[in-house]
Amino acid sequence: MSDPTKPTYDDVVRIPAPPGRGPATGRPPRxxxxxxxxxxxxxxxxxxxxxxxxxxxxxxxxxxxxxxxxxxASNPHARALRSGRSNVVVAFVSNILSQQFGLAVRSLAAALEPEGYEVLVGQTSYSYAKEVAMIQSLRGIRPAAVMFTGVIELQENRAALQELGIPVIETWAFPRDPIDMLVGFSNADAGAMAAERLAQAGHRRLAFIGRSSGRGALRRDGFRAAATRLGLEIVHEIGVGEITGLVDGRAAFTALLDRGNRASAVFCANDLLATGALIEARSRGISVPRDLALLGFGDNDVADQITPGLTTITFNAAAIGRAAGELLLARLAGTPQIEPRHAVELVLLERGSV
Missing domain, CATH: 1.10.260 (434 Repressor (Amino-terminal Domain))
Incomplete structure (x- = not known):
């Protein structure tokens, strides 16, 4: 199995600004x-x-x-920051429905609020367009700090955040070059763990369901690499765009079956996709894991309640938010720099779907 004490760096894609458009940089005027x-x-x-x-x-x-x-832009938060008294921290989540993201933000708030900070939450919906708009809005809000449940891929957004001159925490991945601070895990290792677990269960023909970009692509690449190393065959890959809920998992599983599924096990690289796929399998009379094994990534309450429970690779999401809050408090208090990069361990939860 992958070594949890030495996470593999994620090869996060860096996307340049489109031709004709410069980076969204520039310090807001005083x-x-x-x-x-x-x-x-x-x-x-x-x-x-x-x-x-x-x-x-x-x-x-x-x-x-x-x-x-x-x-x-003149507003209370901007005036507060210019006078050194901003108390707003903005947390951008990829999907507000995700239980993991919710746990992380609540832990972030639990660390910050006793020290007088307020946490505001926005949703990027895995959309570059929304991400651009929200990061540009920070120029008007001028918060004390910002956290993302993910890492920033667009170079223009990375530059814009650096120009703001405020603490930035990225999460949910482990790149070599974070913008500022990082609390995350290796998505490449998560994909490798999935292939290793399915191989251990005797499966040789696998399928993948997940986002075709971002962290989903990183998990897919780790899954592919480990499958090749272990002599396994990936017979189908179902790419998903925006993920809004369980319905997307059901639709992706249906698309897999429509291709004439020849796999004996499926890795779903997102908790909502995995839970939706398990629900769709049950509705079609497909016995899990007898007819088809399912392995998920992430975790939620539904995955633990339906039968069979969903076996999943997960992590302590609350620990991500807590560590992010501690890093931010240290930086905002001006204390000596502590290690700005923290890795969270991946854990396999066995529940019966493999």
């Missing part, structure tokens, strides 16, 4: 810069934003024109 360009004192800019009726029309229009041109 009120002093707006004032200088408008030829007024900073207090006058503040007065226009708070009490515009107290400023003559010509000066007010000139200041508003500069604000529109520069994209200056």
């Amino acid at each position: 009120i002093e810069e707006v004032a200088e360009r408008a030829g007024v004192a900073p207090i006058t800019v503040s007065r226009v934003l708070r009490h515009p009726e107290k400023v003559n029309r010509e000066t007010r229009d000139r200041i508003l024109e500069v604000i529109e041109t520069t994209g200056y």
Whole structure:
């Protein structure tokens, strides 16, 4: 089995900006810069934003024109950060329905809230377009720090986050080059563990269901590499785009059967996909694991309650959030730098579907 004390680095894809579009970088303008360009004192800019009726029309229009041109944002969180008192930490989750992501964010909040910080949550839905929009929104919010349940692949987003000059924590993977801090696990090792477990159970012809990009692709690649090493054959791979719920797992399993499934075991590289696949198998009268074995990744309450329980590779999601919170508190308190990269151990939960 893979060595849990020495996680394999994930070869995370780095995606350059599309031709003709530069990186979404640039520090948001300060009120002093707006004032200088408008030829007024900073207090006058503040007065226009708070009490515009107290400023003559010509000066007010000139200041508003500069604000529109520069994209200056004034809100309580931005003012708080400029004065060194921002208490907002933003957590972006890939899917708000995921139990693992929820556990991580709750543990993050449990670590931060007693110290006076607020945690705001946004959802990227595994969408690059949403990720771009949300990261750009940080320029207006100007939080104290940000956490992602994933790693950032778009180079323009990596640059934009670095330009913000705030602590950034990426999770759910183990790349060589995180933006800042990292609490994660090796997706390559997770895929390898899946192939090793299925081989141990005597399966030689396998299938894969998972996202065709991002962390799903990393697990698929680890699964492929281990299958080749062990002399196993992957007869089908079902790629999935956005994952919204169990229905996606049922649809992917149906697509597998429509191809004339010749596998004796399936690795589903996502807990929602695996649980949906198990439900669909039961609805079709397919006995698991007698007719077909199913191995999942991640974990949720449904996987433990349905019969047979879903065997899955998982990890301590709460520990990810807790470690992220501790790293952020140390950085925000200005304490000496501690190790910014933490690996979480992968665990195999045996429940009967293999």
